[in-house]
Amino acid sequence: MADFPLAINLQGDYGYKVVIVDDSNTIEEVIGTSVDQIVSVLVAPFPEGTILRARVHGANKPLNNSLRIADANFIQMEALEIYVEE
Amino acid sequence: MALLKMEEWYDLARETNWTPSYVSEDELYPEPMSNNYDIPLETWETFDEPYKVTYRDYVKAQRDKDVGAYSVKAALARSDFFKNASPHWKALLALHFSAVCWAEFHSASSFARMTRFSRSPGMRNMATFGTLDEIRHGQIQIYFAYEFLKHDAVFDWCHKSSKTENWIIISVRHALDDIAHTRDATSAAIMLNMGLELAFTNLQFVALSADAAKCGDHTFATMLQSIQSDEARHAQVGEPVVRIMVENGKKKEAQQLVEIAFWRIWKQFSALSGIGMDYYTPLEHRENSLKEFMEEWVIGQFGRTVEALGLDLPWYWDILKQDISNFHHANQIGVYVYRATEWWRPIASTSPAEREWLEEKYPGWNETYGKCWDVISQNIRNGDYEKTVPVAPPLICNMCGLEVTGVAGDKWRAVNHHVDIGNRRYHFCSEPCKWIFELEPSRYKGHKSIIDRLFDGTIGPEPDDFYNYMGQSPAERGTDGYEYQWVDGYDEVDDDQSLRATG
Numbered sequence: 001m002a003d004f005p006l007a008i009n010l011q012g013d014y015g016y017k018v019v020i021v022d023d024s025n026t027i028e029e030v031i032g033t034s035v036d037q038i039v040s041v042l043v044a045p046f047p048e049g050t051i052l053r054a055r056v057h058g059a060n061k062p063l064n065n066s067l068r069i070a071d072a073n074f075i076q077m078e079a080l081e082i083y084v085e086e
Numbered sequence: 087m088a089l090l091k092m093e094e095w096y097d098l099a100r101e102t103n104w105t106p107s108y109v110s111e112d113e114l115y116p117e118p119m120s121n122n123y124d125i126p127l128e129t130w131e132t133f134d135e136p137y138k139v140t141y142r143d144y145v146k147a148q149r150d151k152d153v154g155a156y157s158v159k160a161a162l163a164r165s166d167f168f169k170n171a172s173p174h175w176k177a178l179l180a181l182h183f184s185a186v187c188w189a190e191f192h193s194a195s196s197f198a199r200m201t202r203f204s205r206s207p208g209m210r211n212m213a214t215f216g217t218l219d220e221i222r223h224g225q226i227q228i229y230f231a232y233e234f235l236k237h238d239a240v241f242d243w244c245h246k247s248s249k250t251e252n253w254i255i256i257s258v259r260h261a262l263d264d265i266a267h268t269r270d271a272t273s274a275a276i277m278l279n280m281g282l283e284l285a286f287t288n289l290q291f292v293a294l295s296a297d298a299a300k301c302g303d304h305t306f307a308t309m310l311q312s313i314q315s316d317e318a319r320h321a322q323v324g325e326p327v328v329r330i331m332v333e334n335g336k337k338k339e340a341q342q343l344v345e346i347a348f349w350r351i352w353k354q355f356s357a358l359s360g361i362g363m364d365y366y367t368p369l370e371h372r373e374n375s376l377k378e379f380m381e382e383w384v385i386g387q388f389g390r391t392v393e394a395l396g397l398d399l400p401w402y403w404d405i406l407k408q409d410i411s412n413f414h415h416a417n418q419i420g421v422y423v424y425r426a427t428e429w430w431r432p433i434a435s436t437s438p439a440e441r442e443w444l445e446e447k448y449p450g451w452n453e454t455y456g457k458c459w460d461v462i463s464q465n466i467r468n469g470d471y472e473k474t475v476p477v478a479p480p481l482i483c484n485m486c487g488l489e490v491t492g493v494a495g496d497k498w499r500a501v502n503h504h505v506d507i508g509n510r511r512y513h514f515c516s517e518p519c520k521w522i523f524e525l526e527p528s529r530y531k532g533h534k535s536i537i538d539r540l541f542d543g544t545i546g547p548e549p550d551d552f553y554n555y556m557g558q559s560p561a562e563r564g565t566d567g568y569e570y571q572w573v574d575g576y577d578e579v580d581d582d583q584s585l586r587a588t589g
Contacts, residue, residue, distance in 0.1 A: 005541055007481045007513060009500040014416040015491030016481035016502060016513070018537055035479045040465070042423070042458045042494075049305045054126070057502045076541075077481075079502045080550050 007079040034066040043078035051085040120203035121270040130205035132499040158308040173567035180430035183231035194220035203271035216320035250557030253536035257487025279324030281347020284356035300371040315524040332396035349518040353486035360414025365435035375447035395508035415455040416491030431567035437575040457495030482535035483517035484512040484576035
């Protein structure tokens with residue numbers, strides 16, 4: 001277990017933030033941590049039932065929610081977008 | 087004895103050059119200090135400045151300017167202008183003086199290098215005036231700012247800021263080190279004079295001077311005018327240098343120097359002038375927006391100058407046209423929410439009336455950046471002040487040192503560019519910032535942003551470690567300039583709406 005900094009831009013926010021997660025965290029947990037830190041601070045709460053996904057910046061496909069950071073082959077400060085699934 | 091007329095001796099004097107005999111030309115002008123771009127000395131000697139001035143005339147003109155500026159200052163020193171100025175204007179003055187005073191000394195250093203190492207005697211002559219100008223600009227602004235120190239300790243940072251590792255100062259210093267401090271005399275003439283002075287000083291000195299006069303701050307207005315009249319003269323050192331390079335097969339090199347410098351300085355002015363014009367200028371005195379000034383003076387006038395000199399418009403011109411509507415709005419949110427990391431008292435400047443102005447000048451502002459301000463203002467109205475400060479720090483661009491931002495709200499667009507070297511990821515806020523880095527990675531890769539320093543252990547883990555590193559005691563951490571009272575306007579709007587609803 002080790003701290004792992006990620007660059008995160010949550011949908012609606014004006015820019016990227018550096019969010020520290022644990023490398024044992026899953027993508028779903030990363031989304032949760034980011035929501036905790038940014039929603040109601042810079043982004044209004046999402047409507048109930050909203051599904052958020054994460055993807056590497058510029059990628060088309062979302063990351064698997066169960067993927068662990070340690071297994072994701074990320075470089076420290078990897079840039080992830082967290083967005084509302086349509 | 088009758089004096090010769092200037093036109094009878096000026097050209098002879100300015101064209102008189104050394105013919106080195108005890109040292110070689112390379113020893114007299116070592117390349118790291120004086121790149122000749124493989125253009126022979128006799129060609130550099132054709133440098134012909136468009137604005138000609140003698141030392142006698144220069145001294146007289148400068149003396150008259152100083153007398154004018156200091157007289158206005160003395161006359162107004164007894165007034166209570168500063169005490170009665172709004173937090174908007176106080177924030178603007180603090181930002182301007184603490185970012186610009188010492189930057190003038192960077193320019194003095196750069197001009198001094200041109201004075202010694204320029205190949206052309208005419209250029210050395212003009213650069214001598216430029217050096218004196220910049221020393222004067224540094225001194226007059228620090229002196230004028232000193233007047234405010236008795237009213238507000240924030241102005242200590244006009245002198246102190248350059249010696250700190252505050253994140254904003256790191257950003258400004260990195261840009262100026264790159265274009266002014268660490269370039270040879272020829273390159274610096276193009277980068278400083280064309281990329282900074284000719285392109286951008288109108289924004290901060292002419293536009294701001296007009297705003298200052300409208301606000302009744304005649305001391306500041308007079309001082310800015312006095313400075314800009316120098317800038318307009320000495321900025322012209324760069325134009326003949328570009329012309330010589332273009333005419334001698336070095337257009338590509340000149341083009342690249344302009345493109346690097348222009349983008350680096352645009353990012354600085356986007357934050358400084360952008361926030362100053364669109365947020366810190368009191369609403370009742372605002373006329374044109376940053377976007378409008380940029381379109382007329384930079385995209386228009388500077389663009390035409392670039393083409394008239396035989397260069398092309400920078401490759402990123404279309405990116406710039408988008409950036410003038412976005413970057414500073416995003417950065418204003420960051421400057422406000424991370425206000426404790428700044429030494430002045432930032433203001434939100436997003437009351438209902440101010441939002442109307444922003445929406446008029448930047449259609450779509452309310453559904454983009456305004457969405458973040460909806461959340462911030464609601465938290466303040468609810469008394470949730472802690473929620474107005476994000477736990478997560480911002481990602482900082484490894485070139486410009488400002489936040490990596492995109493478009494917020496309903497038209498959300500994440501923007502990020504990166505380069506990996508070894509195990510380190512370098513993030514950039516824009517394609518041009520990344521392009522500059524990739525031109526010369528060895529020049530830039532060792533620089534660390536404040537966030538890099540936070541995570542590599544340079545800065546300790548405790549919150550106070552961060553502020554101590556940036557030179558900010560508890561009393562020097564920014565707080566809301568209006569103590570949150572700006573949200574009262576929202577209550578009035580709500581009351582009006584509820585009255586209308588109930589008839």
